[in-house]
Amino acid sequence: MAMGVNGNGRHAADEEARAEVDVLNSRLEKTTQLTKKIQACLGRLEATGKSVREVAGPLNGETKKLQVLGNNIDAVITAIERLRQPADSKNDEEQIIRMGPDKAGLSNYLASIKRLNKALGDMKASNLRSTQQTVAELQRLVKSGNTQLENSFDKLLRSETPRSIEPLHFITKSKPFPTLSQDKFARLGLMNSYVAGVHRQSGGSAAPQESPVAKIYAEVRSQYLSSTLGNLAAASTNTAKKKNPEAIYRSGTNGIGTYAQAMEGLLIAEYENICNIFMREDWGPVFQATCQPSLVELSRTLRELNAHIKTHMNTDCYLAYEIVEIVSGLSNNLERRTGELKASLAASLKPVRETAKSSLAELLEDTKRRVAALQMMPTDGAPIPIISETMQRLQSMVDFLRPISSVMISLGDGGWKSVAAARAGGGGEAIPSLASFDIGADGKEIFAHYCTDTIDVLMVSIEARARVLLQNRKPVIGVLLANSVTIIERMIQDSELSPLLEGRRAQALDVWRKKATSLYTDTCRDISVHLFDVIHTSRGQRPTSGQGAVDSAMIMKGLGSKDKENIKAKFTAFNAAFDDMVTRHRQYSMERKVRQMFAKDVQNMIEPLYNRFWDRYHEVDKGKGKYVKYDKAAISAVFTSLY
Template sequence: MVAPRNTAYAEESAEVEVLYANLEKLNRLTKKIQGSMVRLETSGKVVKEAIGPIYSNTQSLQITNSNIDKVNDAIDRLRQPLDAKNREDGTIRAGPQNSGLKAYIMAMKRVEKALVDLSTTNLRSNQQAMTDFNDLLNIGSLKLQETLRAELNQHVTPVEPLHYLTKGLQFPSIPEDTIAHLAQLCSAIGSASIHGLQRSKGENPAMKIYAETRGPYITASLQNLAIASMNTVKRRPTDGPYKQGTNGIGIYSNALEAFIITEHGIIQQMFSGAQQGLVLQATFLSAMGEYSKTLRELNQYIKANLMTDCFLAFEIIEIVMKMSYDIEPKAAELKSLLVEALRPVRETAKSSLSELLEETKRKASTVPLPPDGGSVPLVEEVMNSLATLTGYEDPLSSILTSLGDGNWHAKSKASGSAPLDVGPDTKVLLSHFILDMLEALMTSLEARGRAFHRSKAALGVFLSNVFCIVDRSIRQTPELAQKLGAPDSIARIDTFRKRATSTYLDAWKETSQYLLDVQYTSRGAQRNSGGNVDSSAIVKSLSSKDRDAIKDKFKSFNASFDEMVSRHKTLHMEREVRTVLSRELQTVLEPLYARFYDRYVEIDKGRGKYIKYDKASLSVQLAQLS
């Protein structure tokens, strides 16, 4: 039997026992939870091992389903091009007239797309289908080409260019709405050529159609002008040198340029940038060929008539070069054709310069001279030619620059002197050539005159007349005066005038010799240093022999002077020449005669037996020579 415990501790002991009892229950509960967790973990592993394969199979099935969907889509895409053939075949084979151009072009585009899609699959089974599509696209392209050719043919009736040029009208083009319509055709034809069987050719068939249609129209329209250019070149020999602007080549060139500008405007709207130059060049191939042929024929005529028609060569150069520069921004492809067409004329023009010099020398050395000292028509011909040359400064500058300064001489050419690409100012080159022409003319005529004229008076007058006509032409032609206005040029020309005057005065030397009394003036006592001369004293100081000599001098002077005056009056002189020569003669002869007269006037004692002219009457005689 348990001993009784203290009541105070009895309650605490009871509480402790309750706590132990609860702790025991908690331990049992924990063990149950741990057992449940073990069983749950074991069950989870079993479930995972059971469900894992099922999940994996589900993912594989989803991927398979996705692949099946993609295959179905691909099959649908493959079927679409094949379906397009059946849909578009009838439309394309019927032609654009039935369905309308817009619908027809859309059908063509769908066929092109189908062909591209088939090409990307690269399946052997599609090869036949691709061939069928190519055939269909080719059929459609040919029908579009027929349409393009037919519509272009409605605008190729030849026109008369002269009508539009004279009235200042624009050359006829194709209506704007038609151009837009044709541009669609060209684009569709070009697109078909890229995707269809024609893609290997590398060009748009529309380009060839345009050139084949518009080219003959332009050539036919220009035909009359080509004929007119040849007809207007033929002139009578009496017509003289070619006159600027009288040949039809200028109008012909203007018309050709107008056609180029018009066609460029059309082509620019109908074709892409890369194609425009090729189309323009192909379109004008025939017209440029005819133009080149005309230039060659004109060149043959110029070569056969070089002295009178070389100016036409210069004009052609100016016209063609200007046209080539004008069209370059729009039709650079045609510039090379123009330059090549011009080449023969340019070569003839270059050779004509040395030929002008040589021909001038040949004519001057054989020209018949009038016995009265008059000039010859050749002088005016050459001066007219030189004046005409100044009207072609631009082409001449180009030619002279390519030749080089002085290389226009035949001897320079023969010696193989290399032409210079650069040199003095072109105006200086032209001045040098003109001076060489003048010197060739005047020196050759001088040699001819010295061989023909026995009298120095006639020779001097002849040379003075030649210079006078040359000088007059220069003064009356502002262009020549400008080219020859430099001091060195004036000096070179004036040298000839001085020789001419000196030659004329040489004819009076004999007359002047009679007025010289060297044998007397050497005596210091009889020389007059200035002031009045005492003729009586001088005469008295002379011996009888010296007096007779003075008397003979007066007689001989009188006879020689009268003869020279008479001869002078028979010579033909230009008005300016007569004035100049008489003044020069007065300047030389009057002082000599006045001195001689003042010294020996008393030899005659006023009887007029030996002295025919006093100073005043001699001066009158000389003045009347002008």
């Protein structure tokens, strides 16, 4: 029974397990069928989606096109509304423009004209035919507005600009020259800023000075500058004409210094005006344009002065040196303060600077010509005027040493030795000679060299002409040269030439002093010939020399009658020649120093020879004085009287 029971239990469990498997298999089959149905549905859905896309795609593209078209239409509508605004507000802007900047107020006026410009630009960009009439009306308004603004600038500037001022008032009181009033700078600056901007935008000239208001400024202010400086320019040429044409020009007696001083003050004040009205990049061009008429007048004035200097080179070359210094100083000061006008001023100065350079050589040539033109010279050896005149010229040059030094440095040491050399060395400020780059060049040293060259040219010319006119009479020529040397030396010592020629003076003058002495004492050699003797005696009777006192009586006893006659003739010839020399010495016109120098030279040459001759042969006339006119004391007294 038990086994039966257990067997029935297992059977029931197996049946139950089979039933569960059947259920699971049934569900799996349904799942498989469901999967197939789902796959079939997905296939149909995909096919349907493709069809939808094929149909919906074109519709989407059309929708986008419609959106763009809509946006464009909105933009056009907006643009039309914007374009209608200027036309609608034209009457309001026109009212402001008609009022002008003075009544409407400068800020309000500028704002209005800027709005009109913007509206005009927008309407031109639209290029709609319907707006052409409005564009034309806006252009008319803008043009009218610009013209009124320029006229307002002109009116305001002229109201602040006098016809001229008295420059001497500011120079004598050391007051700065006047500028435009500060409250006008802002108004003029605003107007310039707008008009200059319009000028550039409209494709006008790129040159700042070509802007309408810049032209107005240059015209108005240049007239003021020219009128103020006109009288001083005229005074500069008038003061060049001296009452005595032969008088040497003196520093500061020409009006060029005051003229340059006034120009400097005026132009610096004008540059300040320009800096307060115009933009930084416009300062230089506008300043140049404003100053141009005044610079042209300066150039004309300097040309006139240069012509006068060239006509009166000997007396007025110093004016050329002064002009070089003054205008160079003006150029340097303006360059430092404004950075402008250096080239223009250099061009104006160039003719005078070239004359200053060439004058150095021409003065030397003139010295030669004047000496060569002399038709007579004093027969007593008196100094001729050209000596002191030449030295006065050198003394006067010292007063202009600064400009002369600069001229000489640019010319080069020795560049004055011929007119051709001076002209070849000439060049403007733009093309200086190589010597101007020599940092070690010393203008004073070069000037000292020029002075010694001048003295040498003078002395050589005088000697050459004297030999012709004085028929080669050496003593007279010697006196003339010695007098010249003494005058030259004195005029150096008594002037500012002395420190400049220290060391050079003695060297240069000693040569000529020795030459003068040689010429003057040439007569002494002729006189000395009479004091040389050749006596034939026997050995026992031969006079001793240098061995104690000489016994003239013993010597005479040993001479034959022929020798004695020869000694008498020598004494006689000596007396005549010596007396003639003494007479001439006293008749010559000599500087005291020259007379003493020559007296000493003559004494040193003749007295020892005469004393020796007298010691030997004075007993030839046994003290009667018939042949032996002078004893040693007497001839010494004569020499002393010559000093």
